Amino acid sequence: MSDIADQSGWQALAAGLMEQDRFDAVAACILALALVDKARDSRTAARLLETGHALVLRSLVTLAEEPALIAIDRRDERTMRSFYHVTEQALALRNQFYK
Template sequence: MTETPPDSEQFMDLVARLCTAQPDLTPIQAGIIIAAQQNIARDSRTFARLLGLAHALVLRELNALLQSCAVLKLIKRDERTLRTFYQPV
């Protein structure tokens, strides 16, 4: 089974639109939200890998997002790796 990769231009356009609509979001936070809504990534490690970002950076942005917005819901967190699973509310 081959999976079609998401259209990066469309993804970035959605991120830019969300950043414009909600200027308090960082581009990474907007990317996390869009990736979850589009079912591209629903955990911190996958999002970091797909976008070529450090997992620690993604965790920092995700934690800030979970504390400030009611857009995502925390599902579980791996205690050893800190991999965090989330889903859109």
């Protein structure tokens, strides 16, 4: 039951993010997963979203652009896996949803 509650939490956050012009569905889901600590690397996000790793990598580039909501910590050159964390701006954005 807690998995369902956890899943609905990040999905609700993603739905709220999608209402803003800046986010497409993949970017909103990646950010929501990062904000609830479910995924902090691109492979995990791709697996949880059941989508291609390349799509996640493309969305990470968008999220890392100014104003950056995701900061890339490191990349594995062999697998292309990117490890990232949320920025203060992303945390502030999340707090707007939980006033």
